[in-house]
Amino acid sequence: MRHAVIALVLLTAAGCASAPPRPVQSGFEDIPVPKGLALKADQSTIIESPSVRAARQVYKGRVEAESLATAFRTTLEANGWRHISSTSVPGQGTSQVYEKSGNSLQVRIYDGFWTTWVEVTAIRVLAPPTSSAR
Secondary structure, X not given: OHHHHHHHHHHHHHHHHHOOOEEOOOOOOOOEEOOOEEEOHHHOEEEEOOOEEEEEEEEEEOOOHHHHHXXXXXXXXXXXXXXXXXEEEOOOEEEEEEEEOOXXXXXXXXXXXXXXXXXXXXXXXXXOOOOOOO
């Protein structure tokens, strides 16, 4: 019985992390979020000005953190994000930093009680508005 439960947990975690990602819900369509994570809108923030769009989105799910880190890196690199660095600290999680066309992205993955938490923080520099009046 114990082996069946362990196998079921491993299959569920692997299936969620390897399932096709769904796009982030913030206008950052090139930042896919793996299935198995639910957006915590009450803990997320999107700020937009004429020149910058920034978002901190918090997700929660029952997905194994290590496979989630691999899934994020694979899908982000496939969407043109360049991996800059990764840091893992026991008990505090993993942080990944990416860059794309002058825009920055950080993914932080950490374990909570029964769930895994993910914070996706992105800053996108928008094109300056063009002046049509002359």
